[in-house]
Amino acid sequence: xxxxxxxxxxxxxxxxxxxxxxxxxxxxxxxxxxxxxxxxxxxxxxxxxxxxxxxxxxxxxxxxxxxxxxxxxxxxxxxxxxxxxxxxxxxxxxxxxxxxxxxxxxxxxxxxxxxxxxxxxxxxxxxxxxxxxxxxxxxxxxxxxxxxxxxxxxxxxxxxxxxxxxxxxxxxxxxxxxxxxxxxxxxxxxxxxxxxxxxxxxxxxxxxxxxxxxxxxxxxxxxxxxxxxxxxxxxxxxxxxxxxxxxxxxxxxxxxxxxxxxxxxxx
Numbered sequence: 001x002x003x004x005x006x007x008x009x010x011x012x013x014x015x016x017x018x019x020x021x022x023x024x025x026x027x028x029x030x031x032x033x034x035x036x037x038x039x040x041x042x043x044x045x046x047x048x049x050x051x052x053x054x055x056x057x058x059x060x061x062x063x064x065x066x067x068x069x070x071x072x073x074x075x076x077x078x079x080x081x082x083x084x085x086x087x088x089x090x091x092x093x094x095x096x097x098x099x100x101x102x103x104x105x106x107x108x109x110x111x112x113x114x115x116x117x118x119x120x121x122x123x124x125x126x127x128x129x130x131x132x133x134x135x136x137x138x139x140x141x142x143x144x145x146x147x148x149x150x151x152x153x154x155x156x157x158x159x160x161x162x163x164x165x166x167x168x169x170x171x172x173x174x175x176x177x178x179x180x181x182x183x184x185x186x187x188x189x190x191x192x193x194x195x196x197x198x199x200x201x202x203x204x205x206x207x208x209x210x211x212x213x214x215x216x217x218x219x220x221x222x223x224x225x226x227x228x229x230x231x232x233x234x235x236x237x238x239x240x241x242x243x244x245x246x247x248x249x250x251x252x253x254x255x256x257x258x259x260x261x262x263x264x265x266x267x
Contacts, residue, residue, distance in 0.1 A: 034263040035144055084258035086131040088143065088191045090155075091254050092121040092211055097242045102214055104234055105173065113223060115173070115214050123155070123177070123211055125184070125253065126191050129200040136257050139194060146190035147253050147264040155180035157211060157246040159232045162224040171220040173231070174210035180250070184209045187253065211248075 099117075106115045131139060156179035163172045177184065185207070192202040216224075224231075239246050255262040 032261045032263070035140070035265070082133055083130045084133055084136065084260075085128055086126075086136075086139070086255070086257040087124065087128045088126040088253065088255045089122040089124050090248075090250055091252075092123065092248060094121060097238065097245050098213065101235070101238045101245070104238075105214060105231060108230055108234060109227060112227070113216050113220055115216050117214055118172075118212055121211060121213065122254070123184070123209060124203075125187050126195065126203055127201050129195060131198065131200070131257055133258075135198055136260065139198065139257075140255065140262050142194040142197060143191070143253070143255060143262075144264055146194060147187075147266060150187070150190070150266050152249065152251045152266045153180055153183045155184075155248040155250055157248070160228060160235050161208075161210060162221055162228065163208070163210065163212065164219050164221050168219040170215050170217060171224060172212040173214045173224065174212040175235075175246070177209040177211075178246075181209055183250070 098121075102117045106117075109115055155177055157175040158178040159176060160173055161176050163174055164170070165172075188203045188207060195202055251266050253264045253266065255264070
């Protein structure tokens, strides 16, 4: 498929808005693709684009960001047609024990901080980067080659810690990784090697791997750190009564680009 055809297809696609690297939210219908170890062909038959979308125009689209529609979250980079927010991560499924734990965290803080639960739980293996639409398949193929022989492993979570994003627009409560850091570092190196092919930002030099479970608006580091002893006392109580609560079997890696989700099974 030549560049002109790619451009005509991409111009007819709705682009997703990404608000922080700690989110995987989408307001659009998502396309989920699971890649097995023997193939990495994500192409699929598409309906022809309406003729109106194929007509060229000199009028540029204008997208006005409205944080009120996204719980006050602010976009970390401007919306540009053809740019797709992309993140590589390990997904973590919600469960009753974790949901109860987050509810108790909110009750412990009371009205001091408006704490909110994170919908799409994950452990980041990359920063959120901007990828051109026609690069998606190439990146996916590169990631597939990296992950196809990597063995499964187990993560163990520890106590809570407070984190703030780079723009200081949101603060997070996350569970630190106690066991599995070496495997995560190996995966990050693999992801970084793929991203550098596109001259995209690599991960942090000294990453602090964690599972963010709740967030609030603004920089609330000092307030939440004051509450950490009480919150970790609650965390330890849940760990004692639910030992499986802190374990995560990692058998696949995920990549989200716009409204496309790719899953790479581990060996």
